Amino acid sequence: MVFSRLFFIYFFLPLCLLAYSLARGIDRKNTVLIIFSLVFYAWGEPVYVLLMILSAAVNYAAALVIHHSRGNGRDRSAVAAAVIFDLLMLGVFKYSGFIAENINLLLHTSLNVPHIRLPIGISFYTFQTISYVIDVYWEKVDAQFSFKKFLLYVCLFPQLIAGPIVRYSDIEAEINERSADLSDISYGLNRFVLGLAKKVLIANQLSIVADNLLGGSGISLMGAWLGAAVYGLQIYFDFSGYSDMAIGMGRVFGFHFNENFRHPFVCKDITEFWQRWHISLSTFFRDYLLYIPIFGKRRKYGGLFLVWLCTGIWHGASWNYIIWGLYYGLFVFMEMQIGKKRMKSISTPIRHIYSKLVIIIGFGIFYFEDLGKLGRFFKALIGLGGSGVISASDKLTFFNNVWLIIAAVALTFPIISTVKKYTEKNEIAVYVTSGVTVFLSAALLVLTSIMLVDATTNPFLYFRF
Amino acid sequence: MNDKTKRIIRNSISLANIIAVVWLLGTGMGYLIFGKKDKISTEENRTLAKFPHFTLSSYLSGEYTEALAHYFDDNVPKRREYKDLIAKKFIPLKGIEYGSDNITIYGSAPEKPEEKQESATEAPTEEVTEAPENTVEEAEATEAPQPEPEPQEVNNDDGELTNNIVVANNRGIMLYGGGWGRELEYADYVSEYKRQLGDGVKVWSMVIPTACSFYMPDKFKELSADEKTDLDTIRDALVDVGSIDAYSALAEHKDEHIYSRTDHHWQQIGAYYAGREFAKAAGVPYPELDTYERVILSGYVGTLYGYTQSASLIDNPEDFVYYKPTTEMTVTRYNTSFGDPSVQPLLNDPINMASSSYYLVFGGDEAITHVETDCKNARTLVIFKDSYGNALMPLLTSSFENIYLCDIRYFDLNAIKFIKDVGATDVLFTMCTFSAMGDNHYCIYNNMYK
Numbered sequence: 001m002v003f004s005r006l007f008f009i010y011f012f013l014p015l016c017l018l019a020y021s022l023a024r025g026i027d028r029k030n031t032v033l034i035i036f037s038l039v040f041y042a043w044g045e046p047v048y049v050l051l052m053i054l055s056a057a058v059n060y061a062a063a064l065v066i067h068h069s070r071g072n073g074r075d076r077s078a079v080a081a082a083v084i085f086d087l088l089m090l091g092v093f094k095y096s097g098f099i100a101e102n103i104n105l106l107l108h109t110s111l112n113v114p115h116i117r118l119p120i121g122i123s124f125y126t127f128q129t130i131s132y133v134i135d136v137y138w139e140k141v142d143a144q145f146s147f148k149k150f151l152l153y154v155c156l157f158p159q160l161i162a163g164p165i166v167r168y169s170d171i172e173a174e175i176n177e178r179s180a181d182l183s184d185i186s187y188g189l190n191r192f193v194l195g196l197a198k199k200v201l202i203a204n205q206l207s208i209v210a211d212n213l214l215g216g217s218g219i220s221l222m223g224a225w226l227g228a229a230v231y232g233l234q235i236y237f238d239f240s241g242y243s244d245m246a247i248g249m250g251r252v253f254g255f256h257f258n259e260n261f262r263h264p265f266v267c268k269d270i271t272e273f274w275q276r277w278h279i280s281l282s283t284f285f286r287d288y289l290l291y292i293p294i295f296g297k298r299r300k301y302g303g304l305f306l307v308w309l310c311t312g313i314w315h316g317a318s319w320n321y322i323i324w325g326l327y328y329g330l331f332v333f334m335e336m337q338i339g340k341k342r343m344k345s346i347s348t349p350i351r352h353i354y355s356k357l358v359i360i361i362g363f364g365i366f367y368f369e370d371l372g373k374l375g376r377f378f379k380a381l382i383g384l385g386g387s388g389v390i391s392a393s394d395k396l397t398f399f400n401n402v403w404l405i406i407a408a409v410a411l412t413f414p415i416i417s418t419v420k421k422y423t424e425k426n427e428i429a430v431y432v433t434s435g436v437t438v439f440l441s442a443a444l445l446v447l448t449s450i451m452l453v454d455a456t457t458n459p460f461l462y463f464r465f
Numbered sequence: 466m467n468d469k470t471k472r473i474i475r476n477s478i479s480l481a482n483i484i485a486v487v488w489l490l491g492t493g494m495g496y497l498i499f500g501k502k503d504k505i506s507t508e509e510n511r512t513l514a515k516f517p518h519f520t521l522s523s524y525l526s527g528e529y530t531e532a533l534a535h536y537f538d539d540n541v542p543k544r545r546e547y548k549d550l551i552a553k554k555f556i557p558l559k560g561i562e563y564g565s566d567n568i569t570i571y572g573s574a575p576e577k578p579e580e581k582q583e584s585a586t587e588a589p590t591e592e593v594t595e596a597p598e599n600t601v602e603e604a605e606a607t608e609a610p611q612p613e614p615e616p617q618e619v620n621n622d623d624g625e626l627t628n629n630i631v632v633a634n635n636r637g638i639m640l641y642g643g644g645w646g647r648e649l650e651y652a653d654y655v656s657e658y659k660r661q662l663g664d665g666v667k668v669w670s671m672v673i674p675t676a677c678s679f680y681m682p683d684k685f686k687e688l689s690a691d692e693k694t695d696l697d698t699i700r701d702a703l704v705d706v707g708s709i710d711a712y713s714a715l716a717e718h719k720d721e722h723i724y725s726r727t728d729h730h731w732q733q734i735g736a737y738y739a740g741r742e743f744a745k746a747a748g749v750p751y752p753e754l755d756t757y758e759r760v761i762l763s764g765y766v767g768t769l770y771g772y773t774q775s776a777s778l779i780d781n782p783e784d785f786v787y788y789k790p791t792t793e794m795t796v797t798r799y800n801t802s803f804g805d806p807s808v809q810p811l812l813n814d815p816i817n818m819a820s821s822s823y824y825l826v827f828g829g830d831e832a833i834t835h836v837e838t839d840c841k842n843a844r845t846l847v848i849f850k851d852s853y854g855n856a857l858m859p860l861l862t863s864s865f866e867n868i869y870l871c872d873i874r875y876f877d878l879n880a881i882k883f884i885k886d887v888g889a890t891d892v893l894f895t896m897c898t899f900s901a902m903g904d905n906h907y908c909i910y911n912n913m914y915k
Contacts, residue, residue, distance in 0.1 A: 182479035398560075449493065
């Protein structure tokens with residue numbers, strides 16, 4: 001089940017909110033959330049829900065072993081076994097087909113290429129369980145003795161299938177005790193509606209534009225640049241919209257998830273971009289991969305490229321994602337070589353132009369899973385795509401969607417936080433903006449619901465994660 | 466204002482917000498459950514999702530839960546009104562119509578099938594010329610093992626329609642992507658029918674151009690490939706097959722309502738002009754238009770609105786005009802295996818229709834229709850067609866004694882044997898360019914070897 005469909009918004013969510021509000025005491029509230037989370041996951045994955053429970057059980061047991069055998073060597077074996085189990089699971093279900101295909105291609109073998117349907121959200125919950133066992137091993141968190149509570153952490157439906165990747169340490173206390181007052185619930189509902197609107201009103205509409213510009217066989221020079229830029233906007237509003245919905249629903253239930261996107265397109269360089277884009281993923285790799293002791297003194301650079309390789313392949317079992325990850329790694333590496341001080345000394349407009357060009361090309365790489373088409377995209381970027389500077393189709397697509405594109409660009413700026421900043425000093429202004437927010441939230445919910453009646457274009461991008 | 470008052474005001478606003486959103490969620494749930502639902506979507510020409518039947522296997526595969534959610538998503542009360550609202554009020558907000566023709570594009574310009582382009586002229590030609598060395602009877606009589614022809618894969622269930630559509634001057638136009646070698650395949654396949662059928666059966670080909678040949682604004686002609694070029698290539702490549710020039714017949718009348726503005730089909734008047742060319746070539750009678758009963762269904766909005774949700778189309782409905790033959794005839798419809806016969810009227814009565822539609826008037830495609838007419842000229846015509854042929858067939862009911870109307874996509878018999886079994890004197894392949902040069906044309910080949 002996905003958040004951006006009427007069935008979720010008007011059946012699943014209200015029933016869950018009702019059951020949750022009727023439950024008394026944290027234990028019953030947790031039970032309600034677990035039941036609804038399992039139903040939510042089993043809705044699309046009736047069999048793979050067992051895989052998720054197995055994954056939770058293995059990591060739960062491993063953490064207990066680590067806890068009870070600190071210092072005697074078995075803790076290290078337990079954490080290694082759990083991580084290997086998690087990675088194997090991910091490898092089998094997500095990458096086995098890709099690996100077999102490439103072995104066949106490289107070695108001219110004829111290995112059977114398994115066609116395993118990817119369990120939705122496996123990349124998210126696997127990373128959560130990995131972070132948990134490692135944190136227990138590193139004694140950053142205590143092992144959770146209650147399987148029920150641990151299962152709640154793994155399967156909590158707001159962040160289960162599209163992130164953010166929530167660390168156990170972030171919600172450890174809230175699993176045991178939490179509360180949501182009126183302002184939490186109000187904020188959470190508004191945030192959910194905002195995320196829904198980002199996904200339905202903007203991302204879904206931009207997806208049509210991006211496909212129009214990049215989907216044809218001949219791509220013009222302008223089509224390539226505009227198409228990749230629009231695709232970047234689409235991905236941003238889609239990913240951050242889902243994160244908003246997750247954060248919002250979490251808040252309604254009393255959880256405080258960390259922000260996952262902080263207006264990434266206002267960045268001035270690529271390092272900053274990644275400090276603002278999919279933060280839970282980049283910090284995961286930073287905290288758990290960059291410091292593994294396999295690179296010795298060269299770990300700074302070896303680890304860096306490993307991080308970017310993993311970041312790329314995490315997004316999908318395809319070569320373009322690997323190229324995409326390493327492409328960003330290269331620019332981060334280059335910026336490290338230049339140094340923070342010298343980077344800052346470059347004029348701001350030039351840094352903006354540089355970072356946007358890199359990001360736009362990056363989204364082009366992200367779009368084309370077919371390497372042949374990716375090659376043609378690269379040619380089109382310099383006007384060799386075979387469709388000239390701008391095709392009639394591109395011109396039409398642009399003008400037919402010009403207000404949508406302008407609105408999307410404008411909304412990448414921190415408008416809400418800026419308004420908040422200026423109004424929070426004046427109590428009356430706070431009341432006015434809060435009152436307007438009530439109206440806006442209701443209006444956006446109605447508007448998105450109407451748009452979902454016509455849900456012929458409601459892509460779910462997370463099937464590959 | 467003291468802190469307590471501030472807290473009360475803030476909590477009141479939060480509470481109002483919660484009540485507003487929760488009320489909307491609850492009301493929405495009640496609306497989706499209890500609101501009156503439509504059963505069909507006429508503008509999309511489909512039945513809306515039905516409540517799913519539970520089975521353990523459908524549950525375990527995820528189909529049941531998906532279908533349940535889809536049922537509520539698809540059966541929103543007043544669905545049509547919401548879709549119209551989106552089309553008229555929301556979608557136009559995205560941008561501006563371009564140029565003096567108020568043109569809007571849905572989808573991109575059509576994609577060139579690159580892999581096909583290279584292989585198209587080789588593989589099928591070999592297959593067609595190699596496979597049937599002898600006639601079917603000869604092959605059965607001699608027991609020599611013949612290479613089993615490989616069926617061609619057909620990817621597109623409805624190859625007549627594409628998602629590449631422009632709306633210009635209140636007219637929806639599908640963008641033709643070009644044959645890229647498939648026009649030669651089409652000609653090979655049809656020629657092979659003639660080769661297998663021998664001299665006793667005349668084989669005709671009438672590929673029908675679509676609206677993009679006649680109504681694309683000049684400035685945007687590059688969005689679409691040239692249908693005329695591919696039609697000429699087909700004409701030149703056909704071997705012993707009569708080629709009917711529907712293009713010229715239609716071009717002469719392009720100022721008339723020969724194509725629907727809101728639908729991807731032609732209007733029956735277009736079929737009349739094309740059919741006249743065929744009748745002339747076949748040497749059969751063809752009545753004047755005024756011998757038919759003319760029926761006008763106004764307020765027609767066809768398939769292209771369903772695909773584009775264009776406000777220009779929904780705001781500018783058109784007349785759907787068709788012509789009822791007045792001669793006597795017996796119409797029998799069979800299933801696609803030529804079984805389960807039932808006698809039916811040639812055309813459906815508009816009084817019994819929820820709304821007008823090409824398919825509702827002329828009938829669907831998944832059938833074989835036999836018409837026995839009062840034209841006793843001992844000519845039997847088998848038509849292999851896509852849905853364009855549905856509008857043509859009624860106009861030939863004074864031209865042939867027997868007509869068998871078969872859809873290339875929904876035909877479960879060996880086409881050569883069927884043609885011989887019904888004693889056909891003439892076989893007409895008629896379909897639009899999107900079918901003749903799209904995946905549908907593989908069905909022509911596959912039907913020879915079923």
